Amino acid sequence: MRFTVDRLDHIVLTVRDRDVSASWYQRVLGMDIEEYGRNNRVSLNFGGQKINLRPESSEGWQTAEGAQPGTSDLCFTTAIESAHIIQHLEKCGVRVVEGPTSRIGALGPLTSVYCHDPDGNLVEIASYKG
Template sequence: MRFTVDRLDHIVLTVRDRTVSASWYQRVLGMDIEEYGRNNRVALCFGGQKINLRPEGSEGWETAEGAQPGTSDLCFTTAISSDDVVRHLEKCGVVVVEGPVSRLGALGPITSVYCRDPDGNLVEIASYQG
């Protein structure tokens, strides 16, 4: 039997302020905020996946060595066009750092728009429809 994995379940994002980060991802990307487990951990839920927000310096988390706020590069997909993504980001007061630009996603060609979250992580919002 060949061992394989079949999907990404969640990631852990180290943040300076989980309230600020959770609010940004909810307001800008429409994610749901969920508190869970011990110490009222916070997760961002969307499309069958989640992002756990780990406050910088927190104890009791198994996470990457040297995890720091602002060192991640994340790509999310959306069903709306890249032009609509740009308009939405501008309406939210979020600076577009690049895009729309053509890229190659996991399932084929995508059109991407890039911005940064409050910690400086690069956030790519991609559309398979252009």
């Protein structure tokens, strides 16, 4: 029997400081912070997805072997054009490391702007509008 998956539900990011990372994603990308489960776990919710923040060296989590802060590349999409993304990042004190630049996303051509989160993960903010 063969199956396919429907969508990405959540990912887990290993972070150095859960509160610093949660605050950054809320302030810069507008995600909602939610505490849940045992040990006051934290997730960042947006759209129909979430990011769980796993502090490095945490016990009781199943995670990828060798998971380390700053080893992920993430791409988020928005309806905002790249010029406005750059203005927002600059207003938040976040340095743009590349962009706007043309890329190919899951739904076709898009325009991307790149920055880093507090752990050094590469964060791509992309728009299908340009």
